[in-house]
Amino acid sequence: MTEAGDKKYIELRRELHAHAETGWTEFWTTARVAGILSSLGYEVLVGKQVLNTGAIMGRPSEDAIAGHIERAISQGADPAWIEKMAGYTGAAGILDTGRPGPVTAFRFDMDAVDVSEARDEKHRPFKEGFASKNAGAMHSCGHDAHMTIGLALAEILMMRKDGLTGIIKLIFQPAEEGVRGGKAVAESGILDDVDWFFGAHIGMGVPTGSISQEAVGFLCTTKFDVTYKGRAAHAGGAPNEGKNALLAACSASLALAGIAPHKDGPTRVNVGFMQAGTGRNVIPADAVMKVETRGSAEAINNYVYDRAMEVVRGAAEMYGVEMTLEQMGAAVDALGDKEAVDIVKAAASESGAFGNLLPPVELGGSEDVSWMIKRVQKGGGKAAYFIIGSNIAAGHHNEYFDLDETVILPSAELMAALAESVAKPA
Amino acid sequence: MTEAGDKKYIELRRELHAHAETGWTEFWTTARVAGILSSLGYEVLVGKQVLNTGAIMGRPSEDAIAGHIERAISQGADPAWIEKMAGYTGAAGILDTGRPGPVTAFRFDMDAVDVSEARDEKHRPFKEGFASKNAGAMHSCGHDAHMTIGLALAEILMMRKDGLTGIIKLIFQPAEEGVRGGKAVAESGILDDVDWFFGAHIGMGVPTGSISQEAVGFLCTTKFDVTYKGRAAHAGGAPNEGKNALLAACSASLALAGIAPHKDGPTRVNVGFMQAGTGRNVIPADAVMKVETRGSAEAINNYVYDRAMEVVRGAAEMYGVEMTLEQMGAAVDALGDKEAVDIVKAAASESGAFGNLLPPVELGGSEDVSWMIKRVQKGGGKAAYFIIGSNIAAGHHNEYFDLDETVILPSAELMAALAESVAKPA
Amino acid sequence: MTEAGDKKYIELRRELHAHAETGWTEFWTTARVAGILSSLGYEVLVGKQVLNTGAIMGRPSEDAIAGHIERAISQGADPAWIEKMAGYTGAAGILDTGRPGPVTAFRFDMDAVDVSEARDEKHRPFKEGFASKNAGAMHSCGHDAHMTIGLALAEILMMRKDGLTGIIKLIFQPAEEGVRGGKAVAESGILDDVDWFFGAHIGMGVPTGSISQEAVGFLCTTKFDVTYKGRAAHAGGAPNEGKNALLAACSASLALAGIAPHKDGPTRVNVGFMQAGTGRNVIPADAVMKVETRGSAEAINNYVYDRAMEVVRGAAEMYGVEMTLEQMGAAVDALGDKEAVDIVKAAASESGAFGNLLPPVELGGSEDVSWMIKRVQKGGGKAAYFIIGSNIAAGHHNEYFDLDETVILPSAELMAALAESVAKPA
Amino acid sequence: MTEAGDKKYIELRRELHAHAETGWTEFWTTARVAGILSSLGYEVLVGKQVLNTGAIMGRPSEDAIAGHIERAISQGADPAWIEKMAGYTGAAGILDTGRPGPVTAFRFDMDAVDVSEARDEKHRPFKEGFASKNAGAMHSCGHDAHMTIGLALAEILMMRKDGLTGIIKLIFQPAEEGVRGGKAVAESGILDDVDWFFGAHIGMGVPTGSISQEAVGFLCTTKFDVTYKGRAAHAGGAPNEGKNALLAACSASLALAGIAPHKDGPTRVNVGFMQAGTGRNVIPADAVMKVETRGSAEAINNYVYDRAMEVVRGAAEMYGVEMTLEQMGAAVDALGDKEAVDIVKAAASESGAFGNLLPPVELGGSEDVSWMIKRVQKGGGKAAYFIIGSNIAAGHHNEYFDLDETVILPSAELMAALAESVAKPA
Structure with missing residues (x-):
């Protein structure tokens, strides 16, 4: 031209x-x-x-x-x-x-x-x-x-x-x-x-x-958001009435970071963002995590993703909170x-x-x-x-x-x- | 009147x-x-x-x-x-x-x-x-x-x-x-x-x-904000270069919740709010937690607060992040x-x-x-x-x-x- | 006499x-x-x-x-x-x-x-x-x-x-x-x-x-042993093949310690003993925890015990391990x-x-x-x-x-x- | 012959x-x-x-x-x-x-x-x-x-x-x-x-x-034992007087597993064995962990080992326990x-x-x-x-x-x- x-x-x-x-x-x-x-x-x-x-x-x-x-x-x-x-x-x-x-x-x-x-x-x-x-x-x-x-x-x-x-x-x-x-x-x-x-x-x-x-x-990757929904309660007056979504997200995050590496190639998992709770004196009723898994091949990413699903579901059960999962991206x-x-x-x-x-x-x-x-x-x-x-x-x-x-x-x-x-x- | x-x-x-x-x-x-x-x-x-x-x-x-x-x-x-x-x-x-x-x-x-x-x-x-x-x-x-x-x-x-x-x-x-x-x-x-x-x-x-x-x-209480400052890095390409403030905050939160009760009266500790990280694919470089401790007497609240200080400082050391603490309230x-x-x-x-x-x-x-x-x-x-x-x-x-x-x-x-x-x- | x-x-x-x-x-x-x-x-x-x-x-x-x-x-x-x-x-x-x-x-x-x-x-x-x-x-x-x-x-x-x-x-x-x-x-x-x-x-x-x-x-109390059974694997050569009972027990222990206190009276929960794993270079396949809950009334101990059950079951799910629970005592x-x-x-x-x-x-x-x-x-x-x-x-x-x-x-x-x-x- | x-x-x-x-x-x-x-x-x-x-x-x-x-x-x-x-x-x-x-x-x-x-x-x-x-x-x-x-x-x-x-x-x-x-x-x-x-x-x-x-x-590797020494206390009667070595070891183990991978080659870290505590109703005063790190090159193993040191020291501080470290092997x-x-x-x-x-x-x-x-x-x-x-x-x-x-x-x-x-x- x-x-x-x-x-x-x-x-x-x-x-x-x-x-x-x-x-x-x-x-x-x-x-x-x-x-x-x-x-x-x-x-x-x-x-x-x-x-x-x-x-x-x-x-x-x-x-x-x-x-x-x-x-x-x-x-x-x-x-x-x-x-x-x-x-x-x-x-x-x-x-x-x-x-x-x-x-x-x-x-x-x-x-x-x-x-x-x-x-x-x-x-x-x-x-x-x-x-x-x-x-x-x-x-x-x-x-x-x-x-x-x-x-x-x-x-x-x-x-x-x-x-x-x-x-x-x-x-x-x-x-x-x-x-x-x-x-x-x-x-x-x-x-x-x-x-x-x-x-x-x-x-x-x-x-x-x-x-x-x-x-x-x-790299194969899966991107997803995890939302935990618990129950708010006054942290001083009735802590036992709460269901703590923040702690569920913290337990999940530590365990996600700890997913074992794979013998066949590099893996990655990252909780890149978390927000949880509202007021300082309220048991946090909500938490959201933005997560991604990666693997150098589809089977490896699937391994990490499947482990991540065990983790986020198990953490929800640990703290008695509801979980919703939204797929946000994948390659x-x-x-x-x-x-x-x-x-x-x-x-x-x-x-x-x-x-x-x-x-x-x-x-x-x-x-x-x-x-x-x-x-x-x-x-x-x-x-x-x-x-x-x-x-x-x-x-x-x-x-x-x-x-x-x-x-x-x-x-x-x-x-x-x-x-x-x-x-x-x- | x-x-x-x-x-x-x-x-x-x-x-x-x-x-x-x-x-x-x-x-x-x-x-x-x-x-x-x-x-x-x-x-x-x-x-x-x-x-x-x-x-x-x-x-x-x-x-x-x-x-x-x-x-x-x-x-x-x-x-x-x-x-x-x-x-x-x-x-x-x-x-x-x-x-x-x-x-x-x-x-x-x-x-x-x-x-x-x-x-x-x-x-x-x-x-x-x-x-x-x-x-x-x-x-x-x-x-x-x-x-x-x-x-x-x-x-x-x-x-x-x-x-x-x-x-x-x-x-x-x-x-x-x-x-x-x-x-x-x-x-x-x-x-x-x-x-x-x-x-x-x-x-x-x-x-x-x-x-x-x-x-x-x-109730005696102390309110404080903890801020962790780590280092961002690409979660896929260079995860070892990051310093993960989100995980530090998660470790701290679990340990804060686990501060042992006091024999002499009720205690409370709550992380009511946490925000950490930015993008899904970035090692989180920042985290903030809004925390409060309570105790039925000054000595009891001081016990919880002192333990909380050990926790938040130790978690910073665990993850190699900088910590700042701001006193937000007390009674x-x-x-x-x-x-x-x-x-x-x-x-x-x-x-x-x-x-x-x-x-x-x-x-x-x-x-x-x-x-x-x-x-x-x-x-x-x-x-x-x-x-x-x-x-x-x-x-x-x-x-x-x-x-x-x-x-x-x-x-x-x-x-x-x-x-x-x-x-x-x- | x-x-x-x-x-x-x-x-x-x-x-x-x-x-x-x-x-x-x-x-x-x-x-x-x-x-x-x-x-x-x-x-x-x-x-x-x-x-x-x-x-x-x-x-x-x-x-x-x-x-x-x-x-x-x-x-x-x-x-x-x-x-x-x-x-x-x-x-x-x-x-x-x-x-x-x-x-x-x-x-x-x-x-x-x-x-x-x-x-x-x-x-x-x-x-x-x-x-x-x-x-x-x-x-x-x-x-x-x-x-x-x-x-x-x-x-x-x-x-x-x-x-x-x-x-x-x-x-x-x-x-x-x-x-x-x-x-x-x-x-x-x-x-x-x-x-x-x-x-x-x-x-x-x-x-x-x-x-x-x-x-x-x-004090009302319940004593129980939790055993996790995972799967051993070489920690260097095939870490992804393991199911880590030690980490499940660690997640559970932190969450047990963090069970929220009860508004109506003192609560206690203690993991008094844990043993997990065998060799340094093997993904730990077994873990046992000796746990007790207490509460100043039956309803309060029941609250702590029910929360503890959520925790130990959820942690098992997080790490894909089998759990067995044995009641060891109660008052x-x-x-x-x-x-x-x-x-x-x-x-x-x-x-x-x-x-x-x-x-x-x-x-x-x-x-x-x-x-x-x-x-x-x-x-x-x-x-x-x-x-x-x-x-x-x-x-x-x-x-x-x-x-x-x-x-x-x-x-x-x-x-x-x-x-x-x-x-x-x- | x-x-x-x-x-x-x-x-x-x-x-x-x-x-x-x-x-x-x-x-x-x-x-x-x-x-x-x-x-x-x-x-x-x-x-x-x-x-x-x-x-x-x-x-x-x-x-x-x-x-x-x-x-x-x-x-x-x-x-x-x-x-x-x-x-x-x-x-x-x-x-x-x-x-x-x-x-x-x-x-x-x-x-x-x-x-x-x-x-x-x-x-x-x-x-x-x-x-x-x-x-x-x-x-x-x-x-x-x-x-x-x-x-x-x-x-x-x-x-x-x-x-x-x-x-x-x-x-x-x-x-x-x-x-x-x-x-x-x-x-x-x-x-x-x-x-x-x-x-x-x-x-x-x-x-x-x-x-x-x-x-x-x-593979480069470092083998070490971590011992935490806390303070025993009656878990029901005086929980605040204890220093909980078991929880320190649990926090450390989760964080060790979560050490970020290295961009330049495979890494491994394993807590292969843990024993902590004595009686069910005693705040655990002792814990030992058998740990190994690995990396495909000396610099990579050093990265994992240095991070591991931050983790085990930070966890000790979090729970107010004393730590001793013994080098058990290296290649x-x-x-x-x-x-x-x-x-x-x-x-x-x-x-x-x-x-x-x-x-x-x-x-x-x-x-x-x-x-x-x-x-x-x-x-x-x-x-x-x-x-x-x-x-x-x-x-x-x-x-x-x-x-x-x-x-x-x-x-x-x-x-x-x-x-x-x-x-x-x-």
Whole structure:
């Protein structure tokens, strides 16, 4: 694309950056993405059309959702799209070439992080006026760039439509942070006919001009909230009448931390947050814990998770309190396919923009694209997930995060080349 | 007093009720009390004049104080009094008869409870338009009535000044809730010359028309906040780099609950509130616990408190976290003197309003008037603390609490009779 | 009785002292008691004739019982009585006067304490050669004297038989230590027709020459052992394969200690002993805890016990281990009846030996005579439990414990007077 | 060697097997080894001559040592050697060829395991009459074979002395189980001039006829006992007077289990044994915990150990109890040198007995030969530690463990070949 295109997409990235919305609340964002895809001539699916709602995790309350919809509209979101979404975010653009050929899918994540953006002159988004308008939400992971790449790719593919075959699906996934949305997309059915699947993340320590052929070491993880409900009582006057949810949570936390390691690989468990009780002189009747388990393979994470369930249930029984458990997120382990990774390597080599081809990068964390990779592979398709180099101003999730916008358009071009590799006419 | 007086003081109680302010933020309230005392001809002391600031516990941050001062002024508090207070609430009115005689003191507490008042037609203060204007603050313990009794007493005593001797001190104490202010008043010196000291609480299960000669069973208590400061780290990527404040707080909480009982009397310890950590995937770097200890005597509470200190310090060491401790409140045990109690009994018998004289009531809780009683007794004075009967609409500290306003003026008359008993001319 | 009688019974006490046997293993002792009662002309019941075996608590293994029987025989126990006992200790002597009258019962406990007697010249039983022959068993509570008083009483009553009416039952109870045997005797039915019931303890701080009319403040208590069975695994090589019984016991212990106190009276809970695990490098597969709960009333002890059950079951679930619970002892609260206490007071006043009549003594502990008192009272009978003064050489249960033998015969005379008071001819 | 030699050494192995002695109590064993070495013409060092006593860990009490010496003598140990040992086990045989050349050392461990040998006809040592005479001690790890190989090697080397150069040291190390003795030997100085060091273990899953060139994956570990000393008190009558060592140990155990994993490699921590308290109704005054930490590298084990120290000290402070810590064992990580490993590979290839050369075996545990390997390497020497194949009847440390005695003599021949490789005349 031209320099004008470059400028247009940098502006689009900044617009998305300014309207940062956290997981399951990407209403302004989804409306904007859907509008562009539609205007380019794509068939557009939104909300429940791309989600299995039974597999949604960590969705805010309906009240909170309603508030975010209001905000999106007040910030200019197209009410027609908002109505089509019917409370659920996420979108997909479908391009049917009309020619026989493979189904090729690309995935872009949409949500911002629960971070308040730095308001500091040394932070470019603030200095140049495109910092997040929304308190407590910031694109400090780079999903704004991911979506921009996806929309630029949409334009390029539509322009080059006549040189492509089969069907192309551009999937914009909500709620990647906390690994909450990937499973719902994977189980929606939208991937069940996919032959080639590509995903990518920007940054991750890979500098501008480089690319890493594959991210590996996805950790399996489960995120859940435990709520204990006991009974309040005056701590001085009638302590025996209370049921102490705080102590239940404390017993559970110590035992969760003490889950034995696994002989076959690393495990992790963390109670990252606890709140319990109200007044100093009241036996605490409520407690909530935010917990996550991890394991280097599904069986190992399952071991930790199963032990965690024993612990949190047993602690409830110890203190006579009621327990509710809410699944808040999950990701599995996943590995790309050699065939698809080789295509990424070849396209990158031919690209002028990514001269430096790096070996696989250890993710050392979790990504819910893993659900999609596994779903595609289950149906016989091939997948790759790679890392796009981009210099970053601060670590991912940091309030000073910023990225190198010059890599956006070359990334879209690279993905177009991937589509052309697998969906070229015979 | 006349019916007009009755009406005036009911209106004053309602005005105070509508301007409920919690401990150490009684700026509007102090200004109003001081203004009335001054207009009646009392010498008026405010703020640090009635407080030993070194003994203040549980005072909000200076920022919060500043906000409350602003609100008080915006609600019409007299700026001249606000300026005299210099950031500290509480007041005393001094009446010097000019005649030799004893020093007689009365104590009234001023603060509201951290409760949001019911907004419900069945709740009279809401229905009749005098519910608290201040969110999260409500006179649901009856201190509004206490102050009103004190101001009515002020008027009566000034009218009957010529029949009295010695000096009379009407002390309006801030921050009784959480037993935070009593010690600062006791150690200010204002009580050091007091010969007779009287305090009272309204309600407490005693119905209108009755009076209980004495409250007994004051529990000694100490209130404190423990803050642990550890070090955050990514729970998946570098768990060994964290210092886990949440687990320290959990270990401490279990051990605090397990402090052995005392052979000589009941003990209590409660962690009423805990908050720890931030994100689910971060080793929690911070934790705060709100704790209280109790014992039926000072030595017993000291035993529990000393054990609690071992526990919270040891838990910090176990997890390598820093600890800070803030004293948030304290009360001691106290017993009235037979001489003073007998005077209450005699005055109540002669009063037409309190025909039913009940035996001592078990307080089963803590009251920081205990610091004042002990201070007076230490100086050789005599004290009594009694319960004024009043039907109540719901339990103390409940959002539907209301009281029987018809007892206000008779209570002021009863206290005037107490003054006349001890400070009558020879 | 004469001086010769005095000497005879001191020698008997020393013989019993030398053959100290702990709870449920009083085979030599039961045979000796039964032999004497029989030779005096009493109908004698032993073992299951005086026990409801379904209510037995804390009985050693059959192997251990067999070993103790062997030892008893080797120490000269009469094999005929041993055979009649059929493995169960305890005895009763029945004297039927043949004349209409009340049923009157006296209770004497038989077992020694798990203490190794001091082997020290300053300890009289050692110096004078009547220290316990049995390692780890010592009459350091005074039950040797209780039985001696009972046997002297048997002789006196038989001599004075013609002045008595009704039926007299002298009950020798096994296993009072750890409150294990009282319930089994109470539920055997032997007390169901009793009109007057008397029991006593020697010493307890009351000096020679004094008597306390009544022991009060019996604490309800429950004693139980909790065993957790998990699964061993190599702690280095396969930690995830273990099920950690040690950690389950630790979680349970902390939570047991933290059971909230009760508003209505003192509570206690103690894990007095724990053993868990085997080798340092093995995940501990076994743990045992010895626990007791107490409360100042049955409802209060029940509250603590019920909470303890929640705790020990919940901890088992937390760690995926199996739990077994064994009831090891129990006592209830009990109060004597004024009618019976008054008879004790009257008899003591008339006795030359107990000139100093003391008010009720606070027991501050548990005694399983409480089961018998309640059983008698349930059937309409009257009971008293008093304290016989005796100077002691060291505290009860101490390895240097010894008592003043001169009080033995006067105590038997006092009890005979009680029988004569209630069972005298019309 | 001949068939006669084979028979002789099988009988020697059985004799050693029958006299199994656990760590630091190998008195009979040391005397037997020293006697043979001496009779072969070796200079013999025993006890403190091969130990730095300051580095000894986990040695039994002097009383226990005295008892084991008595037993050794009663079982026929040579009193002259016993006297030379002066209470300390372990031996070395020195062969000085008189010719210039390298110093070459071999290491054999001597101690038995704390296991009671199976008394079962299907267990050959029992059936054939050479099971351990010593209750609770069994050569169920194969150290009996190790020593036999060493003594056969001694005979072979002495026969072939004229074909060797330099000095050869045959080191018999006490107390390998629990990794208690290796450090004391390493720090004795005996290895400081060693150029070539060889050690081996029999079995470990490698079958007869095979050999594994090298054992890898030594885990660093620290073994320690923690003792808490509190204060006993009656749990019912004076609970506040106790200092509860049991609860301190429970708090510590939960926190030890919860030490966060390390990002750089596996960690382990285990409380394998706990005993606390005495009577059910006594506040527990004593507790002991047997603990071990592990890490895949020294820095990682140090991290776990340092955290463990914080935990056990903090728990002591929490409960006001005194703590004592005793180091009971330790091992480090170690890797062989390629030069030495290559010599093992070459000799094994040439040997007829070990035709199957296997790759490195993951030890997945700890071995205190690691201290010696590191000491030799520090002085510039080269080391190898390999696994001698032998079919085994049951797992190491199992009560049915037995090994294939036919590998003993070939192993000695192999080691002789190693000596000849490095210490051959120029």
